[in-house]
Amino acid sequence: MSSPVWNFFKVSEKDLKLFVCKTCNMQIPRGGNQPRQFNTTNLIRHLRTRHTTEYGYEYEKQARIPKTPVTQLTINETFRRLEPYSRDSKRWRDITTKLIEFIGLDEQPLSVVENTGFRRLISFLEPRYAPPGRKYPTDVCLPQLYETVYTHIDRLMKDNVTSISFTTDIWTSSACPMSMLSLTAHFIDPNFQRHNLLLHCQEFTGSHTADALAGAFGRMFESWSIPRDKVHAVLRDNARNMEKAMRDAALPSLPCMAHTLQLVVSEGVLSQQSISDMISSGRCIVGHFKHSPLAYSRLHDIQKQLGQTTRKLQQDVPTRWNSSLYMLQSLLEQKHSLSAYAADYELPCSFTSNQWKLIENMTSLLAPFEELTQQISSSSATAADVIPSIKALTRLLEKTADSDHGVKTSKTTLLEAVQRRFADIGSENLFVVATILDPRYKERYFPDHLKPHLRDVLRDVVAALPGHGTQQPISLKACGSKSPQKKKSAASSVQAMFAELVDENEKLRAEESPLTSQINLYLSEPLTPHSGQPLAYWQANKERFPALAEGARAYLCTPCTSVDSERLFSTAAHVMDEKRNRLTSKNAEMLIFKKKNLPFMLEN
Structure with missing residues (x-):
């Protein structure tokens, strides 16, 4: 911060070693002949002796800055600040936490902490920090961070999930004799933000029979305490063992569209x-x-x-x-x-x-x-x-x-x-209802003779969703409908019939349920562009169509492919490569879990 003394002086244009007082134009030495010797001591003395008013009311007011006493460190304190951090210190634990995050996010081997180049870099950046050997991150840091991320993901699901879909697949490593079974979760939160989270990527030993797969899925859902009534659908490949496993586990499943x-x-x-x-x-x-x-x-x-x-x-x-x-x-x-x-x-x-x-x-x-x-x-x-x-x-x-x-x-x-x-997709309720609840499609891709039936299907499905009874119905008045007029005396019998027909139509509209009114209004509006974002539409219109918005959260969370699980195995291949072919399945799952889910925690 520049000194307030410059408000009263300026440097002489003729001699840089002199100041000029702006009040009396007196020239004052700057305190030396070299720039490093210049100071403001003479300027402050000049203000005190020659310009008491300016000094008292202006300079001291501007220079009123709290001063911290300067104390010299003792010899013991100086040497203590040069000592390496102890493992009990907060600074050492914080750096180690960032180190294990670096290993997980960048898919580095746990042995990187013992590499010469890495240790030289750390020594240059923070000489007081001594990185641990590979055993400490493996046995202590990795499980601790895994539990932290696990807790965050568990809370995120419990706070936001009313309906959830999954994708799954099996992968066999080429670097070591290990097969892994994945389970990724997909749901939409109340703000209509999509979440794709990894729940499991665990070792799957033995034969890949339907019974073994069904048992593995059961244990996965139990470990996360996921109620079966919240499971919307599981996307799988077209293999017969996977299809039968879903039936045996009583899980609703759909084939991956990309595989088909x-x-x-x-x-x-x-x-x-x-x-x-x-x-x-x-x-x-x-x-x-x-x-x-x-x-x-x-x-x-x-x-x-x-x-x-x-x-x-x-x-x-x-x-x-x-x-x-x-x-x-x-x-x-x-x-x-x-x-x-x-x-x-x-x-x-x-x-x-x-x-x-x-x-x-x-x-x-x-x-x-x-x-x-x-x-x-x-x-x-x-x-x-x-x-x-x-x-x-x-x-x-x-x-x-x-x-x-x-x-x-x-x-x-x-x-x-x-x-x-794809002969059966038109009879699959999930595909049908999801299509209607997408504002880019609605019921436009179905034959005209099926559209009345589709509205009934949509009404029944949305009415069965949990919490539908708590939704506030949309008012017809808010949608621009006119209130029915009172019946006027007819001038003739034909005019009376006109009025009677109008009254009957208004009575039918008045008897419509709030959900039916929402459906009719929603389907009567134009489609959004195909390049539009369905979730952005529902976020903007959830107050107008509250029941349908809940239906959109349930049905639009389901992906149409199991690509998320397949992409996951690209990460698995990087984690379990030739340099880490002796990595245990437990540590491999923790590393993959952290790699995929840690960014969601860091965003918050």
Whole structure:
């Protein structure tokens, strides 16, 4: 903070070693010949002796700052401040807590605390802190932080959950002989914020039978004290053991939409011999470059000569149909480069002009499936997207396009597979009600003759939700409806009938239940844009449609895929890699649990 003395003096323009008093223009020495010797002592003395008024009322008022006494540290205190922190000190515990958070959030091995580079960094940043060995974070810090995060997640669920959905999957590590079973929870809080939390990623030993899976799920739900009546749905894959396990555990379940699309494409396109041979040839071409740096170098030189961006070809994964699409697209993109390469060098196989055309048409045919897969795999996708997405995909496959040449049979087979695999979605109440409660869709994707029945289904489902009886009904007056007018004396019998018909209609409207009124008003309003956010709509309209808003919290929390569980295993693969292949299953679960859930606690 600058001294208030500068309000009364300025530096001389002729000699920097002098001050000039703004009141009397007297020149006063600054206290030395070098800048480091300059001070304000002479200035304060000048104010005291020559300008008592200014000094007494102005300077002292501005300089009235509490002064802290300066005390010199004793020798013992000085040495004590150089001593390393004891493990009982708050500073040491706080740094260690941040250290274990760093290990969990950045997927670092617990042994990082013993690495030379890490210890040198810590010693430079805080010389008084001595990091513990790996045993202390493993045995003490990790369980303590796990319990802290567990308590936070448990409280978050108990305070906000009225209905909850789950996703689950099984993963086997390639680094060690361990399989893990996951369970992630999805719910919407009263402020219409979506929460996706990891509850379990535990070791699953033995055979993956339906009985073993059902028992594991039962224990998972018991450990979190989750009532079965709050379980809305569990998203799973299409495996028969998983489907039977859900039935045996008395858990409502739905198949993952992304897995079903995988089956549709596999049996509708990839199972055809001509397509399968074409993909196999593409796999050989990509493999040729993957296993030969020299071949890749030559291909890159050709790409530069042709003015193309140097890109690598993509290898496919047989269990992911879209990876085969990416491979074909990368081959098609490098068509001219590959042709030039084949003119000078040997390739294990090549495509004919008809095959190149088939690849082009096949990528066009599968592009909508890839677009749909990306949409339903987003974190905001819900069960409400299933029926509209399949309706749109079916209509697209029914249309004729110029790119159908050579793939008409595949297109027909795809359409049949879609219709067969998704035949039951229209009879699944969860999909139906979720679609209606999404303001982007409502009942517009259903046939007209079913719409009256759909309103009855929505009314019955919402009325059965817990706490519906406490909702305040929306008033017809607030919605702009006019109050019925009194019956006037009719001038003729026909006029009397007019009035009687109007009165009967008003009586029927008056007898409508508050919930029915909410449903009718909600469905009569225009749809929100497809790019809109359904939860933002319900947050803004929960006062107008209180009962329907509770229904939206229950039904829009359900995802349409089990992608969250699959993404979880990417984290598991980083935690259980070749450097940590001896990590116990208990410590692995705590590290994964902390990695996925700790950010939710830090946000608060």
